Every structure is written in structure tokens, then in C-alpha cells.
Amino acid sequence: MIHTVYIDDSTLNGRRMLEEMRKNNEGIEFEENNISAVAEPAVEYVKSDKKIITDSSVEYMTSDEFWKEADKRISKICKDHGVL
Numbered sequence: 001m002i003h004t005v006y007i008d009d010s011t012l013n014g015r016r017m018l019e020e021m022r023k024n025n026e027g028i029e030f031e032e033n034n035i036s037a038v039a040e041p042a043v044e045y046v047k048s049d050k051k052i053i054t055d056s057s058v059e060y061m062t063s064d065e066f067w068k069e070a071d072k073r074i075s076k077i078c079k080d081h082g083v084l
Contacts, residue, residue: 008014021028061069078084 007017009018075084
């Protein structure tokens with residue numbers, strides 16, 4: 001049995017369905033060859049007034065600093081528990 005389905009590719013659900021059908025396309029035939037909306041979906045950006053980080057005094061570690069600190073803490077824990 002063949003079913004004709006109309007999918008609105010301007011909606012998020014429509015794009016998701018088309019993407020899924022394109023990945024698993026066994027037994028699926030597209031009448032129109034224009035499925036570029038599936039390959040490159042439109043991206044919508046939403047502007048928010050909320051700040052992600054509100055405290056500007058937050059200090060970050062580099063990855064090298066993180067691993068040095070982690071090694072120090074692991075060594076201390078191991079020594080405290082008699083592992084090293």
C-alpha cells in the first residue's frame with residue numbers, strides 16, 4: 001500500500017520527520033527532488049535579555065591548571081588513606 005503524506009518542512013517537526021526519512025529511506029520515495037531544507041535546515045535565533053553569567057568576578061582555570069590541581073588533590077587523598 002502506498003500512502004501520500006504532506007509534510008510542512010517550515011516547521012521543526014516537519015524537518016525532523018524529513019531528516020529521519022532521509023536517514024532511513026528504504027521504501028520511501030520523494031516525489032520532489034528538492035529536499036534541500038532537510039540537508040540545510042533554517043536556523044532561528046532567539047534573543048534573550050537574560051545573562052548566562054551574572055557574576056563578573058568568576059575566575060576560570062586553564063586545562064593545565066585544572067589537571068595540576070586534580071593531581072595535587074588525588075595525591076593528597078591517596079596519601080591520607082595510605083594508598084601511596
